[in-house]
Amino acid sequence: MGCIEEMNYEIILKNTSFKECREFVEKNFKEIYKVKPGYKMFNVYLIGVPPVMIGVDGDHVVFPYTKPCYGTFLLRIRGEEEIALLRKGGGT
Amino acid sequence: MTxxxxxxxxxxxxxxxxxTGIALYLANKLAKKDVGVTIAGTMSAINLIKVSDPEGNYAKKMIDLDRCIENLAEKRMDFDSCFVFIHNDAGISYLTTMRSISDADLSAIVFGSDAELLASMIGVECExxxxxxxxxxxxxxxxIDEVL
Known part of the structure; x- marks a missing residue:
């Protein structure tokens, strides 16, 4: 999953929990997609507890990113292609 | 257990x-039951196993955690059983992700100071x-001896 770490990302929440990420996305974004854990985005497979919430903020996606030693981060990354896939039916 | x-x-x-100690103990216990064991972990977790078992007597197959998740999600491999080691919130996320991407029977090995709280947060069917x-x-x- 190294490629996300090499991207230009913004950390919205850090050392947080999957629950806090879900609540933050629900509260702060109007366009939200629910995906299953293992959903592929930016060439990585999302780790999480369903429903994994992905928010769309303009041309950026906001999503939880989990690492075993650092917990869960809520990241914001530019991703027009990922948004198009979500709108096409990648999420519900 | 089947x-x-x-x-x-x-x-x-x-x-x-x-x-690390419990992973090697469990790997040995399963191997004695003729179960093929694969250990997935971060680079540090795998290196601890390798240094602790330098001749691979207990840990015969190892795989990087991210590669393992990718292979499972893409259905390139699967297992009859999966034991997920959990001592933080991320562990719960990995356990639940395994439920989504694998057909394995799941067991959660929960430890650490918050073990009981973490165990209460588990929302998927597992041992x-x-x-x-x-x-x-x-x-x-x-x-573990009570279960296996």
């Missing part, structure tokens, strides 16, 4: 000492092996 042919031990962050211990592996070993 007959197993292969099992995955999915390790978490290796910051708690019990994890729970829980012991509030971080340094001493014996309480967790006893719980």
């Amino acid at each position: 007959r197993l042919n292969n099992a995955l031990l999915l390790l978490g962050c290796p910051e708690l000492p019990v994890q 729970k092996i829980v012991a509030k211990t971080a340094h001493n592996p014996i309480p967790l070993k006893k719980k």
Whole structure:
């Protein structure tokens, strides 16, 4: 999953929990997609507890990113292609 | 527990000492039942296993955690059984993700100071092996012996 770490990302929440990420996305974004854990985005497979919430903020996606030693981060990354896939039916 | 042919031990962050010892103990126990064992973990977790078992007597197959998740999600491999090591919130996320991407029978090995709280947060069907211990592996070993 190294490629996300090499991207230009913004950390919205850090050392947080999957629950806090879900609540933050629900509260702060109007366009939200629910995906299953293992959903592929930016060439990585999302780790999480369903429903994994992905928010769309303009041309950026906001999503939880989990690492075993650092917990869960809520990241914001530019991703027009990922948004198009979500709108096409990648999420519900 | 039904007959197993292969099992995955999915390790978490290796910051708690019990994890490596229990992983090797469990790998040995499963191997004695003719179960093929694969251990997945971060680079540090895998290196701890390799240094602790330099000749691979107990840990015969190892895989990087991210590569393992990718292979499971893409259905390139799967296991009869999976033991997920959990001592933090991320561990719960990995356990639940395994439920989504694998057909394996799941067992959660929950340890550390928040073991009981973490065990109560588990929302997927699985066997729970829980012991509030971080340094001493014996309480967790006893719980494993009760199940396997």
